[in-house]
Amino acid sequence: MGFLNKLKEAFGFSADSQEYLNGFAKTNAALGKKLRYITEEGKVDGNAFMEELMITLIESDMGFHTAEKVCERFEKKAKRKKMDTEEVLDLLTETLAEIYNETPDPEIVISEKGPTIILMVGVNGSGKTTTTAKLAWRYQQEGKRVALAAADTFRAGAIEQLAEWGERLGVPVIKGKPEEDPSSVLVEACRFAWNNSIDVLLCDTAGRLQNKKNLMAELSKMNRVCAKEIPGAPHNTWLVLDANTGQNGLSQAQLFKESTDLNGIILTKMDGTAKGGIVIAIKDQLGLPVRYLGFGEKKEDLKDFDLNLYLYSIIEGLGDDR
Numbered sequence: 388m389g390f391l392n393k394l395k396e397a398f399g400f401s402a403d404s405q406e407y408l409n410g411f412a413k414t415n416a417a418l419g420k421k422l423r424y425i426t427e428e429g430k431v432d433g434n435a436f437m438e439e440l441m442i443t444l445i446e447s448d449m450g451f452h453t454a455e456k457v458c459e460r461f462e463k464k465a466k467r468k469k470m471d472t473e474e475v476l477d478l479l480t481e482t483l484a485e486i487y488n489e490t491p492d493p494e495i496v497i498s499e500k501g502p503t504i505i506l507m508v509g510v511n512g513s514g515k516t517t518t519t520a521k522l523a524w525r526y527q528q529e530g531k532r533v534a535l536a537a538a539d540t541f542r543a544g545a546i547e548q549l550a551e552w553g554e555r556l557g558v559p560v561i562k563g564k565p566e567e568d569p570s571s572v573l574v575e576a577c578r579f580a581w582n583n584s585i586d587v588l589l590c591d592t593a594g595r596l597q598n599k600k601n602l603m604a605e606l607s608k609m610n611r612v613c614a615k616e617i618p619g620a621p622h623n624t625w626l627v628l629d630a631n632t633g634q635n636g637l638s639q640a641q642l643f644k645e646s647t648d649l650n651g652i653i654l655t656k657m658d659g660t661a662k663g664g665i666v667i668a669i670k671d672q673l674g675l676p677v678r679y680l681g682f683g684e685k686k687e688d689l690k691d692f693d694l695n696l697y698l699y700s701i702i703e704g705l706g707d708d709r
């Protein structure tokens with residue numbers, strides 16, 4: 388059985404299949420459908436095909452280095468065999484999976500004793516606050532006791548934005564005052580979580596643009612105060628990235644990675660972009676796992692990242708024009 392057929396089976400059984408198909412429709416048009424077109428029309432011979440493949444991968448935002456790696460691996464596996472469209476797409480999908488799986492994704496850290504603290508970081512407008520709320524809802528669905536820390540004391544209206552979500556979801560929100568030191572909000576939130584047997588404390592932070600030195604100083608202070616309150620905290624620090632920012636997002640991720648101990652990426656606004664290739668670039672270039680994908684603005688629109696669903700959606704997609 389071909390690789391894509393195996394994925395198709397997994398796909399049929401998943402509850403998230405439709406969201407993935409819709410969310411990745413644009414990437415599928417720019418990547419899977421385009422490659423199908425190139426191979427079906429017999430427009431290209433070996434070298435020209437490799438060039439087209441490289442361009443298509445770069446256009447899907449896989450970035451130059453990762454795209455080059457994919458092409459090299461693909462060429463090596465193909466061994467100049469004449470392949471039909473299905474075989475080309477099959478081999479390509481297998482190559483992408485191999486590159487993603489080169490380093491295993493570590494598990495999400497759950498605190499053994501006391502609340503699990505999750506810090507949400509990222510530049511402004513990336514979707515931190517919305518994603519914090521979506522995660523709160525997800526953990527609630529799992530029967531966990533959740534609290535939120537509104538540690539964005541920088542942007543006007545940020546505290547109210549999170550407080551509104553808290554009210555809608557029925558989740559307590561520990562609020563700071565505008566311009567208060569975000570670290571002092573975190574201390575208060577950690578104490579609240581500890582004293583109220585909270586399972587998961589999600590901390591929304593400010594998305595101000597800053598240089599590496601200031602970012603490092605702010606994040607290391609937040610880390611220090613959390614660790615003082617709760618052993619091992621923050622247990623997870625997740626970078627929220629707007630998928631539309633593409634390669635620019637990758638440099639943002641690099642800056643955050645150098646500034647703090649990131650252990651996951653959340654890609655938001657996947658629903659509006661053809662740049663789905665960024666997932667492979669992030670894993671390949673930064674070695675960081677993609678934890679969740681944001682497919683919309685509602686609380687239900689956050690899905691676990693699943694490599695099989697992702698690959699099937701970007702390469703095969705809805706298949707409606709076949």
Ligand SMILES: Nc1nc2c(ncn2[C@@H]2O[C@H](COP(=O)(O)OP(=O)(O)OP(=O)(O)O)[C@@H](O)[C@H]2O)c(=O)[nH]1
Nearest residue numbers: 511512513514515516517594655656681682683684
């Ligand atoms: N379509 C879509 N919109 C999203 C998604 N995630 C967030 N948004 C929207 O993006 C906008 C910014 O989201 P916020 O959650 O406020 O972003 P933020 O990172 O907290 O922004 P700052 O607090 O200013 O740093 C809002 O209008 C959200 O509704 C997503 O997955 N898909």
Ligand SMILES: [Mg+2]
Nearest residue numbers: 515516539545
């Ligand atoms: Mg925010």
